[in-house]
Amino acid sequence: MCDHTAAILLDRCVEARMLEQVDIDAPNPGVVIPFIGWLGSAQMFWDSDLGKSIETIAYSLYRKPNPELEARADAIIDLYEKLQEPDGYLNSFFQRIKPEWKWTNLRDFHELYCAGHMIEGAVAYYQATGKRKFLDIMSRMAxxxxxxxxxxxxxxxxxxxxxxxxxxxxxLARVTGKQAYMDLAKFFIDERGQKPNFFIEEAIAQGRDTKSAQKDTLGYNQSHLPVREQTKVVGHAVRAMYLYSGMADIATEYNDDTLTDALEILWDDLTGKQMYVTGGIGPAASNEGFTDYYDLPNDTAYAETCASVGLVFWANRMLGRGPDRRYADIMEQALYNGAIAGLSRDGKTFFYENPLESTGKHHRWTWHTCPCCPPNIARLVASIGSYMYGVAKDEVAVHLYGESTARLELGNGAKVTLTQQTHYPWDGAIGLTIGVEQPTRFALSLRIPAWAKGASLAVNGQSIELGAATDRGYARIEREWQPGDVVALALPLVPRALRANSKVRQDAGRVAVMRGPLVYCLEGTDNPVGLNSILLGDGLGRSETAVIPDLNRAIAIDLPVLKEVIASDELYTAETPDVVAETARLVPYHLWDNRAPGDMLVWLRAQRG
Amino acid sequence: MCDHTAAILLDRCVEARMLEQVDIDAPNPGVVIPFIGWLGSAQMFWDSDLGKSIETIAYSLYRKPNPELEARADAIIDLYEKLQEPDGYLNSFFQRIKPEWKWTNLRDFHELYCAGHMIEGAVAYYQATGKRKFLDIMSRMAxxxxxxxxxxxxxxxxxxxxxxxxxxxxxLARVTGKQAYMDLAKFFIDERGQKPNFFIEEAIAQGRDTKSAQKDTLGYNQSHLPVREQTKVVGHAVRAMYLYSGMADIATEYNDDTLTDALEILWDDLTGKQMYVTGGIGPAASNEGFTDYYDLPNDTAYAETCASVGLVFWANRMLGRGPDRRYADIMEQALYNGAIAGLSRDGKTFFYENPLESTGKHHRWTWHTCPCCPPNIARLVASIGSYMYGVAKDEVAVHLYGESTARLELGNGAKVTLTQQTHYPWDGAIGLTIGVEQPTRFALSLRIPAWAKGASLAVNGQSIELGAATDRGYARIEREWQPGDVVALALPLVPRALRANSKVRQDAGRVAVMRGPLVYCLEGTDNPVGLNSILLGDGLGRSETAVIPDLNRAIAIDLPVLKEVIASDELYTAETPDVVAETARLVPYHLWDNRAPGDMLVWLRAQRG
Structure with missing residues (x-):
């Protein structure tokens, strides 16, 4: 599916006339009105979408060669090579459309943001193809x-x-070895939010209205405080996730505990007070971001796909200093629910917003005037393998489970091939086969998710006691591994009902059903009654799983529920409703809106209030 | 309170510099950008606010002379007299600010709307003071x-x-006797929505974008269909209510059953599928109006004060062809809840939106850039007496109950004074004393609200059987009344729990408590726990009433509830909540946000799902 979706991304970029903006020999694609009137005209963040699309292509090529796709990427890279200025500057919008705006507004104009995505694309393309051209272009920009x-x-x-x-x-620093790039990343992190605030100074210098650069706006882009003093996750959700990801990288690279301390506080703040059960974040459309603690409306949830993708990025980087299921569990939760929902099963359409309740009007679209989400979820899916493992000097940590083969090189140089045989997340049985050329001593750390009560583990058929051996949620098996050693992990996938904190008023009296890492939902196509008439009592214990016919081998949960019936058709009635027994079908949230369109509901009403 | 609020309205109009727009001798108040940038500058609908303010003053003067207030109104009327053009045209905005826009855009420019409110003000001022000047001015405009x-x-x-x-x-036609005015009103009603659509024709003629005059926009102002063919209440809520009010007037004046038929369908559509339990209408801010059937979000409810005021107007006019509690019950419900909530107890601050749930951030304001609601609720409150009774040839219908004395003249010329002794709506005992100079035969029709199960009625101490005698919800007592006859009506004010139709997903598993015509709510100031942790079981039958100390003689309901407790402080938990017994205090919805600011909730969670 990866190269298929990657090709679609490129097609759409072409249709949106992005390449005309990049191509120095093409007619100038025309003017743009800042902040309004962007529909259908050139956009200052288009380079980022091309960067992410090339990054997606790179991951796809890494998995499976595709000369046609590679040629298309090379052609775009050639356009950028021609466009780049002698001093290294590169941004199609500010070169082709608005040269007079170059470096005039770091706060709003996405110039460094575009460079970042282009760099990510260049690094991935180099790693996948070995071709240096794009890497060299972006190194000159760096x-x-x-x-x-x-x-x-x-x-x-x-x-x-x-x-x-x-x-x-x-x-870029990691792949080129240039410390100056790493130091510049650290500089950007360290400077953010220092006094006097750069964005206010910049606005004054440019004669712009400084009011719009004040406090609320500063929180919007997380520049209201130096990053080490930030304790509350605020503002635009994607920006916040990318910042914290960068902070986590720098914390790892520089062993900077002051950053780690701040990040741990922010992590608890986000996951303990501001995150949907799907791993969706940023409930409000108005700022594409955060509002108040425990404000998690379901039907109007913004929960941008990019924000959940960003949460996966951040969680993954929090594992940079060692395995800890506190981060890996959330990484999986955001990945399998809030993020993946953004992509249709056929890889052709995309959600921008990810509500947890729909009255049938919310569907994936083919493209968007702000097309950030499609290449973002695509590059995540295409690179999923890189999120599955953590490697240290003499340790392999398995963060995510899924049918796959990984060739890993430990810090001490040992080479390990790890093969997972599993139908996870549909089935909880996971077999791992160790491939080593000769007996090799290292620790294999397997994540035991917090929800996996009763998990069991065996090496070559010999059961291993979980519990004492578990460190921060990882079962650590240190031994001299023989070629062909087999580890069997069983994670019980028992459906469970979750309640939200009582401060989440929108979920009061409701439960969300999860099975393993997957959040489940009701869809109108399976349940042709009002979804809010369904009450979940104690039926979960009597639920049965079934393979969903038209959704591959995805697992549905069929469970006994009660249906509330009010005989009166009046708008308001003093009548007390009856309840009748019924069976409801739940399907994985990330698969919703892939069959017949209709209502959807994650938070089911609980029988007792 | 009326003259107090009327004076406040005038003060605010002066502060908003409305009078400078009217005063032909004042410097021109300056330019205006259409549709955007109106804040703080002249507005095309200001005459309507002055018209409604003078109307409020008129009702206040009718109840209690106030020479100072009358002099202020006279001064404004003098300004309008000087401003009026020789041909009768009068509109301060289109004379003083944008003469070139005069009569160029009936769809958006509120010219006839302003004339309407000025006419209402003029009629009321003439009736209250006997002064003809304003009436003559507006007759010339008419x-x-x-x-x-x-x-x-x-x-x-x-x-x-x-x-x-x-x-x-x-x-205006009723007070001047001029049939031409009545016929023009009928013309406006009859023409609305005819093909070709006037607004599209007008847009073409003015060279404006016709797309914006298409279908959705036509529904916005109810011109999508001829009014007699309309079956669904759509668009801007206040506009819809004013249209239906005009239609009901014309139906009464012309005995036009085709209009009545349409109105009855629209009435059922509104009150059966689109009305909040408060009588609030129009859930969406985006169009200040209606969305889909049964879409009644509580926290984001727009439910503009003006729209509930408009519903009172319409309901009142539906009584023009005879008493029917189908209309009067809703009139009372909208009046006592959705409308009155718009005004603070001290008469100084105003709600524009009336949500049914608040997390503590919604409060009344002192003024608004679109100040339609303050004078609208003020004129309704100041003229409440005119909504209480209906008079026919030989019948007096009592639609609303409340401490008052009314001097009525029947269609046959008989004069009746009706005195109500009651603390209604706090207490259900209502005494009516008949004042006639000599024994007079007429029918006294008393509304028995649909909710008043077990109501009892007596004349001079002699019980009257309700039931058979009741016609469309009114107990009709036809007899020769003697001076001093006393009627005793007892309406049991038993708190009752209402459920919404199961199609109202936002109210699923919740109940609203009403007592008599009043909707009750929880306020954080009385209930310092999360309001959504409170579960209403069968406690209503064991509830007690209490006088609220700081809200005059208003009645609170104290009732046994359960409080849900989740020990875990996590965002999501598999823990099942406990419940503990608790007492909750409910207060009338219309009085909320008059004490300490805090949360508010109308739809309480019901114990069983």
């Missing part, structure tokens, strides 16, 4: 940034309104 | 309209995008 930004004389002490460049520079 | 609009040669076959002129012309 050199340009190293020269421009910093605390030296004549340098700009600024940073981007939309974080992204930070984590991208870390990737 | 003559101008009679000349301009119609089906004759050179006349415009148009009508206003914001209905209001129709019902105003009916009032």
């Amino acid at each position: 050199d340009h940034l190293v020269a421009r930004f910093g605390r030296g004389p004549g340098q700009v002490r600024g940073y981007c309104g939309h974080e992204e460049i930070e984590l991208a520079l870390v990737k | 003559d101008h309209l009679v000349a301009r609009f119609g089906r004759g040669p050179g006349q415009v076959r148009g009508y206003c995008g914001h209905e209001e002129i129709e019902l105003a012309l009916v009032k």
Whole structure:
């Protein structure tokens, strides 16, 4: 599916006339009105979408060669090569459409953000194909940034309104070995929110209205406080996730506990007070982001696909300093629910918003005027393998389970091939076969999800006691592994009913059903009654699973429920409703809106209030 | 309170610099950008607010002379007299600010709407003070309209995008006796929505974008179909209510059953599928109006105060062809809940939106850039007496109960004074004393609200059987009344729990408590736990009433409830909540946000799902 979706992304980028903006030999695609009137005209963030599309292609090529797709990517890279200025500057919008705006507004104009996504694309393309051209182009741009930004004389002490460049520079530094890129990433992180605030200073310098650069707006892009002093997750959700991802990278690279401390507080703040059960984040459309604690409306949830993708990025980077299921469980939860829902099963259509309740009007679309989500979920899916494992000097941590083969190199140079045989997440039985050339000592750390009560583990048929051996939620098996050793892990996938904190008023009296990492939902197509007439009592214990016929081998949950019946057809009645027994079918949330369109509901009414 | 609030309205109008727009000798108050940038600058609908303010003053003067207030109103009327053009045209915005826009855009520019409110003000001021000046001014404007609009040669076959002129012309016709005004009102009603659509024709003629005049927009102002063919209440809620009010007036005046038939369908549509239990209507902010059937979100309810005021107007006019509690019950419900909530107890601050759930951030304001609601609720409260009774040839119908004395003249010339002694709606005992100079035969029809199960009635201590004697919900007592006859009506005010139709997903598993005509709510100030942790079981039968200390003689309901307790502080937990017994206090919805600010909730969770 990866190259299929990657090709679709490219097609859509072409249809949106993005390449005309990049192609220096094409007619200038025309003017643009800032902030309004963007529909159908050039957009200042298009380079980012091309960057993410090339990144998706790269991951696809890594898995399976596709000369046609590679040629198309090469052609786009050639356009960028021609476009790049002698000093390394590269941004199609500010070169082709609005040269006079170049470097005038770091807060709103997404210049560094675009560079970041282009760098990510370049790194992935180099890693997948071995071709250096795009990497060299973006290294020249990075050199340009190293020269421009910093605390030296004549340098700009600024940073981007939309974080992204930070984590991208870390990737570039890792692949090129250039410390200057890493240091620039750290500079952007360290400078953010320092006084005087750069965005206010910039607005004054540019003669812009400074009111719009004040407190609320500063929180919008997380520049209201130095990052180490931030304790509450605020503002635009995607920006926040990208910032924290960059911070986590820098914390890992520099062993910076001050950053880790801040990140742990922010992590608890997000996952303990502001996250949907799907791993969706950012409930409000108005700021594409966060509002108040425990404000999690279901029908109007924004919960942008990109934000859940960003949460996966952040969670993954929180594992950079060692395995901890506190992060990996949420990574899986966001991945399998809030993020993956953004992509249709056929890989052709996309959600931007991911509500937890729908009255039948919300559907995936083929494209969007702000097309950030399609390439974002596509690149995540295409690179899912890189989120599954963590490798240290003498340890392999398995964060995610799924049918796959991984060739890993440990920090001590040992090579390990790890093969997973499993139908997870549909089935909880996971077999791991160890491939080593000779007996090799290392620790295999297997995540035991917090929900997996009664999990069992065996090596070569010999049961291993969980519990004491478990460190931060990982069962650590340290031994000299023989070629062909087999580890069997069984994670019981028993449907469970979750309640939200009583402060979440929108979920009061309701339960969400999960099975393993998957959030389930009711769809109108399976349950042709009002979904809010269905009451979940104690039926979960008597539920049965079934393979959904038209959704591959996905597992549905059929469970006994009660249906509330009010005989009166009046708008308001003093009549007390009756209840009748009924069976309801639940399907995985991430698969909703893939069959007949209709209502959808995650938070079912619980029988007792 | 009336003259107090009336004076406040005038003060605010002056602060908003409305009078500068009217005063031909004042400097021109400046330019305006259409549709955007109206904040703080002249507005095309300001005459309507001055008209409604003078109308409020008139009702206040009718109840209690106030020379100072009368002098202020006279001064404003003098300004309008000086402003009026020789041909009768009068509109301060289109004379003083944008003369070139005069009569160019009936759809959006509120010209006839403003004339309507000025006419209502003029009629009320004449009736209260006997002074003809304002009535004559607006009669000249009405003559101008009679000349301009119609089906004759050179006349415009148009009508206003914001209905209001129709019902105003009916009032003007009734007080002046001029049939031309009544006929013009009927013309506006009859023309609305005819093909070709006037607003599309007008847009074409003015070279405006016709797309914006298409189907959705036509529904917005109820011009999508001829009014007699309309079966669904759509669009802007206030506009719809004013249209239906005008239609009901014309139905009464012309005995037009085709209009009545349409109105009955629309009435059922509104009250059976689209009305909040508070009588609030129009859930959406985006169109200030209606969305889908049974879509009644509580926390984001727009439910504009003006819309509930408009519903009172319409319901009242549906009584024009005879008493029927189908209309009067809703009139009372909208009046005592959705409408009155718009005004603070001290008469100084105002709600525009009336949500049924608040997390503590919604409060009444002192003024608004679109200040339609304050004078609207004020004029309704100041004229409440006129909604209480219906008078026919030989019948007096009592629609509303409340401490008062009314001097009525029947259609046959008989004079009746009706005195109500009651603490209704706090207490259900209502005593009516008949004042007649000599024994007089007429029917006294008393509304028995549908909710008043077990109501009892007595005349001079002699019990009267209800039931057979009741016609469309009114107990009709026809007899020769003697001076001093006493009627005793007892309406049991037993708290009752209402469920919404199962199609109202937002109210699923919840109940609203009413006592008599009043909707009750939980306020955080009385219930310092999360309001959504409270479960109403069977406690209503064991509830007790109490006088609320700081809300005059208003009655609270204290009732046994359960409080749901989840020990875990996690965001999501598999833990099943406990319940503990608790007492909750409910207060009347219309009085909320008059004490300490905090949460508010109308729809309580019901114990069984």
